[in-house]
Amino acid sequence: MKPECCAHKYTKKRLFLLLQFQQPVIRERTxxxxxxxxxxxxxxxxxxxxxxxxxxxxxxxxxxxxxxxxMLLGIYQGVRNPKAHTLNMNPSQNVAAQYLVFSSLLCRRVEESILL
Structure with missing residues (x-):
């Protein structure tokens, strides 16, 4: 197996896990x-x-x-759900990095939100 393939699978797995991360944080906080x-x-x-x-x-x-x-609904409905229910999750490294940055921003805002 080529090293690029391993890196791509690693990125793909990280991306999928991070796209799911907001929900457990929200559940824990609420x-x-x-x-x-x-x-x-x-x-x-x-x-x-x-x-x-x-x-x-x-x-x-x-x-x-x-x-x-x-934004949260968009990342669930437009990115996470379609990717979770199909085998067609092969973003380029640039696209995966962009999803990771966006998802990281959402996670930070959830963690910094105020509990009423």
Whole structure:
């Protein structure tokens, strides 16, 4: 086996694991036993949030919270779910690195969010 193949499989595995990482962190912080969009929308709801990433007293803060919900839903629905349910997960190293950076940002914001 060529070294590039090993590196690619390693990147692929890391990518898949990191794309799943936000959910256990959210569950641990909230005590909710939900998954995917249900977990995200209940946790970061504008009406009765459990975690907030920004002040909800201003339109800008509410937009930040809504945008964060949409980013989490997007990474689950547009990246993680399709890749988890197919064998077609072969991103280039550049694309994998971009997903890793984006997912890392989401993880950081979940960890830094305020528990209400």
């Amino acid at each position: 005590g909710l036993d939900k998954d995917g969009s249900e977990l995200v929308t209940e946790t970061f709801s504008l009406q009765r949030p459990i975690l907030v990433v920004s002040t909800l007293d201003t339109e800008s803060g509410r937009n930040d919270q809504k945008g964060f919900i949409q």
